[in-house]
Amino acid sequence: MNDSSWGASPRAGSWGAPDQGPVGSAGPSYGADVTPQTQRMQPGPEFHEENPVPPEPAHAKKNAGRNLRAAIGVGVGLGGVVIASLFIWKAAFVGVVVLSVVVGLWELTSRFAEKKAIHAPLVPLAVGGAATVVAGYLRGAEGAWVAMAFTALAVLVWRMTEPPENYLRDVTAGVFAVFYVPFLATFVTMMLAAHDGPWRVFTFLILAVISDTGAYAVGWRFGTHKLAPRISPGKTREGLIGAVTFAMAAGALLVHFLIDDGQWWQGLLLGLAVAVSATLGDLGESMIKRDLGIKDMGTLLPGHGGIMDRLDSLLPTAPVVWLLLVVFVGSG
Incomplete structure (x- = not known):
C-alpha cells in the first residue's frame, strides 16, 4: 500500500469509506474526473458518453491487498519452526528469538533511515540485542537489565564516530529500539527458562x-x-x-x-x-x-x-x- 492509502480515510474495501486521496491533498478523491475537457478521451467503439468508464475485466477480483495463500503458507511454516525448536531443544528456540530480534532491528532502523533520515547504529544494536536476549535466558531479569544498559551505552559511543549533527536524535532512536525490540523479547526467553x-x-x-x-x-x-x-x-x-x-x-x-x-x-x-x-x-x-x-x-x-x-x-x-x-x- 502506498503512502496515499494512509490518508484521512482507508482504501475502499478495507474497513472504511473509499480513499479520499493522498495525505494533505486538497483535490478530489480517486475516481473523480480531473482530466481537462480538452484532454478527455474521445468517444469510440468501446468508450462512449453513455459508458464513460471502461468496464472492469471479468477476471478481476477484490481482495484485501494480501496474498492469502502466501500468508497461510508462511504462517504455517513459521509456526512449525517455532514449535519444533521450542519443544525439541531450548537453545534452538533462543536462537530463533535472537534471529527475529536482529532482523526486527534491521527493519526498524532501515525504515527510520529511509523515511525520517534517522540513523540509529545497527551494529551495536544487533550485537547488544542478541546479548540481551541470551542474558535474560541465562541470568534472568537482572542479566537482561545489565545487557540492555550496556547496549544503550554502546549506541551512544558508536554514534560518536560520526559528525555531531543529529547525534541526540539518532541515539534517542537507538535507545528506543533497544527497549522496544530486544528487551521486550527477552521476556520470552525468561519464560522459557x-x-x-x-x-x-x-x-x-x-x-x-x-x-x-x-x-x-x-x-x-x-x-x-x-x-x-x-x-x-x-x-x-x-x-x-x-x-x-x-x-x-x-x-x-x-x-x-x-x-x-x-x-x-x-x-x-x-x-x-x-x-x-x-x-x-x-x-x-x-x-x-x-x-x-x-x-x-x-x-x-x-x-x-x-x-x-x-x-x-x-x-x-x-x-x-x-x-x-x-x-x-x-x-x-
Whole structure:
C-alpha cells in the first residue's frame, strides 16, 4: 500500500469509506474526473458518453491487498519452526528469538533511515540485542537489565564516530529500539527458562494468536464502532470484545491444563491481559508506521510484511504474560 492509502480515510474495501486521496491533498478523491475537457478521451467503439468508464475485466477480483495463500503458507511454516525448536531443544528456540530480534532491528532502523533520515547504529544494536536476549535466558531479569544498559551505552559511543549533527536524535532512536525490540523479547526467553518453560511460551503464543483471531472474526462480522480510527481504522470495539472473549476462554483452558499448578480463573485473567496488551501493541506499531508513512515494516514474509509486523502484538505482551505467570505459579 502506498503512502496515499494512509490518508484521512482507508482504501475502499478495507474497513472504511473509499480513499479520499493522498495525505494533505486538497483535490478530489480517486475516481473523480480531473482530466481537462480538452484532454478527455474521445468517444469510440468501446468508450462512449453513455459508458464513460471502461468496464472492469471479468477476471478481476477484490481482495484485501494480501496474498492469502502466501500468508497461510508462511504462517504455517513459521509456526512449525517455532514449535519444533521450542519443544525439541531450548537453545534452538533462543536462537530463533535472537534471529527475529536482529532482523526486527534491521527493519526498524532501515525504515527510520529511509523515511525520517534517522540513523540509529545497527551494529551495536544487533550485537547488544542478541546479548540481551541470551542474558535474560541465562541470568534472568537482572542479566537482561545489565545487557540492555550496556547496549544503550554502546549506541551512544558508536554514534560518536560520526559528525555531531543529529547525534541526540539518532541515539534517542537507538535507545528506543533497544527497549522496544530486544528487551521486550527477552521476556520470552525468561519464560522459557522455567522448568515448564516451553509450555509457558506455548501458552503465550497461542493466546496472542487466539486474541488476534477472535478480534478479526468478531470485528469482521459485527464490527461497526471504530476503536481508534485515527490510528487503525480497521479495528472496532466489537473486535476488541471478541479478542477478550476468545482469549479469556482459551486462557482458562491453557493455564488449567498446561501450566503446573495453574488454575482456570488465573487463565481468565491472563487471557484478558493478553487481549488488552496485544491490542495496544498493535496500535503502538500502527502509530509508528503512520508516522513513518508506511504500511509494513518490511517485505521479508510474503503475505505478512516484515518480521516487525508479526512481532507488534507479541513484544508488549511478553512481559505481561511473564509477570502474571510468576505471580500465579512462581518463576519455576
